[in-house]
Amino acid sequence: MTIAPETFCFVRDLVRRESAIVLSRGKEYLVESRLLPVAREEGLADIEKLVEKVRQHPHSPVSRRLVEALTTNETSWFRDGDPFAALRDTVVPDLASSRRTTRRLRIWSAACSSGQEAYSIAMTLLDTPAVADWTIEILGTDLSSVMVQRARQGRYSQLEVNRGLPASHLVRHFERDGAGWRVNAQLRSMARFSELNLMRPFPTVGRFDVVFLRNVLIYFDVATKRDILHRVGQVLASDGYLYLGAAEMTMGVDDAWERVAAGRSSVYRRRKDAS
Amino acid sequence: MRALVIDDSKTMRRIVSRVLVGLAYEVVEAADGQQALDALAAGPLPDLACVDWNMPVMDGLALVTQVRANRDWRDITLMMVTTESEHSQIVRALAAGAHEYLIKPFTAEALREKLDLLGLVPAPLAGTPA
Numbered sequence: 001m002t003i004a005p006e007t008f009c010f011v012r013d014l015v016r017r018e019s020a021i022v023l024s025r026g027k028e029y030l031v032e033s034r035l036l037p038v039a040r041e042e043g044l045a046d047i048e049k050l051v052e053k054v055r056q057h058p059h060s061p062v063s064r065r066l067v068e069a070l071t072t073n074e075t076s077w078f079r080d081g082d083p084f085a086a087l088r089d090t091v092v093p094d095l096a097s098s099r100r101t102t103r104r105l106r107i108w109s110a111a112c113s114s115g116q117e118a119y120s121i122a123m124t125l126l127d128t129p130a131v132a133d134w135t136i137e138i139l140g141t142d143l144s145s146v147m148v149q150r151a152r153q154g155r156y157s158q159l160e161v162n163r164g165l166p167a168s169h170l171v172r173h174f175e176r177d178g179a180g181w182r183v184n185a186q187l188r189s190m191a192r193f194s195e196l197n198l199m200r201p202f203p204t205v206g207r208f209d210v211v212f213l214r215n216v217l218i219y220f221d222v223a224t225k226r227d228i229l230h231r232v233g234q235v236l237a238s239d240g241y242l243y244l245g246a247a248e249m250t251m252g253v254d255d256a257w258e259r260v261a262a263g264r265s266s267v268y269r270r271r272k273d274a275s
Numbered sequence: 276m277r278a279l280v281i282d283d284s285k286t287m288r289r290i291v292s293r294v295l296v297g298l299a300y301e302v303v304e305a306a307d308g309q310q311a312l313d314a315l316a317a318g319p320l321p322d323l324a325c326v327d328w329n330m331p332v333m334d335g336l337a338l339v340t341q342v343r344a345n346r347d348w349r350d351i352t353l354m355m356v357t358t359e360s361e362h363s364q365i366v367r368a369l370a371a372g373a374h375e376y377l378i379k380p381f382t383a384e385a386l387r388e389k390l391d392l393l394g395l396v397p398a399p400l401a402g403t404p405a
Binding site: 076081158159161162163164166167168170171174175176 | 360361362365366368369373375376377378380381382384385388389391392
């Protein structure tokens with residue numbers, strides 16, 4: 001999926017008028033990744049339909065939402081903090097004891113956007129002594145081919161590395177790359193990225209020990225949420241862990257899951273009696 | 276909480292101070308490293324110092340080194356806020372005793388996130404409860 005040039009121009013002009021923020025050429029990926037969720041929430045098929053609606057109703061709430069989506073909340077490293085502390089202190093130490101013969105962990109970042117979550121997981125695992133010399137495989141997937149390409153390259157602007165990334169991690173895991181930064185080869189070797197639409201049957205992705213599915217389900221209706229959770233359950237090890245966003249829960253959607261405390265965060269595990 | 280904002284640019288001091296005041300900080304400003312040392316000696320001590328690197332009289336790296344050499348000032352959290360963005364410079368600042376490093380230009384959100392990393396965002400504003 002790529003955004004049509006005239007659609008991008010319309011969005012760019014609207015955002016500049018309303019917020020003074022300039023979306024230069026090359027920011028098409030940003031427009032795509034921010035506006036698709038807005039389109040979904042409005043019950044529209046894609047960004048073109050969303051922009052069509054805004055053209056017809058220039059002073060409507062949906063027009064304001066479009067501008068807000070493009071001017072706030074860039075993806076952060078270690079987003080929300082606590083889930084990563086829980087990964088290091090609770091989740092991985094638990095998995096490490098049951099996998100000490102295979103010495104291998106597989107983790108899925110299921111809506112990886114430009115890759116910050118997948119690389120934050122990689123940095124966290126390197127800081128977890130119990131698995132320091134294990135084989136770590138992190139798979140990042142996203143709907144957008146542009147996002148997958150960005151994540152794979154691991155190149156980030158100065159503004160992006162300012163967002164929630166401790167300076168000690170920046171100097172350890174990144175190198176300068178022109179005016180920006182690039183994730184170093186060690187971290188890149190731990191993560192691979194591919195396109196995947198969560199609404200469709202998963203291709204052969206193998207079995208994971210931990211799945212990060214944060215702030216994704218909010219965009220879907222209950223039936224779709226249930227379907228996605230069911231299929232995620234099928235690719236998660238029976239003693240594996242599922243991360244959802246802080247505002248999301250499985251309760252009332254899929255009772256096969258139970259919420260368990262992990263540090264200051266919570267994670268989900270499949271109930272023992274669930275199929 | 277108290278913060279000392281050290282930058283030779285009045286505009287930059289105002290931008291940083293505004294975010295900190297929004298987080299209920301009491302802010303004192305200094306225009307170079309020496310003024311900052313004078314402010315520390317006069318007290319009261321800040322919880323946080325935001326330190327620019329390139330300043331006249333005494334630069335930020337020299338200030339960080341001096342603050343770290345004084346045991347009475349060991350509880351002050353030091354964050355460099357600077358346009359200096361080379362890998363080696365960040366390493367130098369951290370080795371000298373800076374706890375964090377924020378590269379200009381930055382958004383208000385980025386500054387808040389750095390403070391959150393340092394545990395310096397007052398509790399009611401530190402994000403949504405789990």
